[in-house]
Amino acid sequence: MRKRYFTILKTDCYVKKRTILLYILLFCLLAVNFQGCTGAPENILSAEEPFRSEKNLIDKEGKTVRERVMVPDGFERIACPDDSFGQYLRNLPLKPHGSKVKYYNGQIKSREVYEAVIDLDIGNRDLQQCADAVIRLRAEYLYGQGLYDEIQFNFTNGFRADYKSWMKGNRIKVEGNNAYWVKQADSSNDYASFRKYLDMVFAYAGTLSLAEELSPIPLEEMEIGDVFLEGGSPGHCVIVVDMAENQATGEKIFLLAQSYMPAQDIHI
Numbered sequence: 461m462r463k464r465y466f467t468i469l470k471t472d473c474y475v476k477k478r479t480i481l482l483y484i485l486l487f488c489l490l491a492v493n494f495q496g497c498t499g500a501p502e503n504i505l506s507a508e509e510p511f512r513s514e515k516n517l518i519d520k521e522g523k524t525v526r527e528r529v530m531v532p533d534g535f536e537r538i539a540c541p542d543d544s545f546g547q548y549l550r551n552l553p554l555k556p557h558g559s560k561v562k563y564y565n566g567q568i569k570s571r572e573v574y575e576a577v578i579d580l581d582i583g584n585r586d587l588q589q590c591a592d593a594v595i596r597l598r599a600e601y602l603y604g605q606g607l608y609d610e611i612q613f614n615f616t617n618g619f620r621a622d623y624k625s626w627m628k629g630n631r632i633k634v635e636g637n638n639a640y641w642v643k644q645a646d647s648s649n650d651y652a653s654f655r656k657y658l659d660m661v662f663a664y665a666g667t668l669s670l671a672e673e674l675s676p677i678p679l680e681e682m683e684i685g686d687v688f689l690e691g692g693s694p695g696h697c698v699i700v701v702d703m704a705e706n707q708a709t710g711e712k713i714f715l716l717a718q719s720y721m722p723a724q725d726i727h728i
Contacts, residue, residue: 548600550702591669615639
C-alpha cells in the first residue's frame with residue numbers, strides 16, 4: 461500500500477488549527493455512528509447539512525461519486541490522472557439515489573447518516589468494517605490495474621499477506637498469534653480467488669495494523685485516497701474519495717467514505 465495516507469492522532473506534534481477542525485469533523489462522524497449504542501441525540505450531524513448551498517449539489521440520476529455530488533459555485537474538482545487511485549475513487553459506482561445502507565446480513569442501517577451508497581458487495585460475513593473498506597478500495601484499484609505485486613497488507617500480528625503469494629496457490633494458516641503460508645491450490649488470479657484473499661485480510665487486519673503500516677502527512681498535502689485514521693480497538697478510519705478547490709480563495713473541500721460495525725455497505 462502506498463504511503464500517501466493522512467493520519468490524525470491526538471499526539472501528532474504538527475497538529476494545527478485547521479487540523480483540529482478536521483479532527484472535530486472525524487469526531488462528529490464517530491459520534492453519529494455511536495449514537496445508536498449510546499442514546500446520543502440524533503441531531504449531531506445530518507447527511508444533508510454538508511450539501512446545503514446556493515444550489516442543489518445532488519444529482520439524483522448520477523451513477524458515480526463524481527456524477528452524483530456536484531461542487532459548489534466557485535469550486536472545481538482537483539485534477540487527477542486517468543489511471544490514478546483518485547480518479548478511481550471519484551468514479552466509484554453508486555447505488556440508485558435513496559438506497560439504504562445494508563449490513564452483511566441484509567438488515568438495513570437504522571441511522572441515515574450518509575448521502576450515497578457505493579455499489580460494491582460486502583459479502584455475507586461480518587468482515588468488511590472500517591479499515592477493511594479502505595483496504596478493499598485500494599486493493600480493488602490495484603487489481604483492476606493489474607498491479608498484483610503491490611497488493612499486500614499486514615495482519616495485526618505483523619504478518620505480511622501479499623496477493624502475489626496467494627496467486628501462486630498458497631493459503632494462509634493462522635494458529636494462535638502465528639500465521640504462515642501453505643500450498644493448497646492451483647495458481648490463479650481470477651476475481652473469486654481475489655475476493656477470498658480479501659476476506660482473509662479483513663479477518664486479521666484492522667485500524668491497528670493500518671496505523672503501523674501507513675505514515676502521517678501534513679494536512680496541506682492531503683490528496684484523494686488519503687485516510688483519516690485513529691488506530692485502536694476498535695479505532696476508526698475514513699477515506700477521502702474526492703476533493704475540490706476554490707482557486708480564488710485556496711479553500712479545499714472533500715468527500716469521505718466509510719464502512720463501520722457490523723460490516724455494512726461503504727457509504728459517502
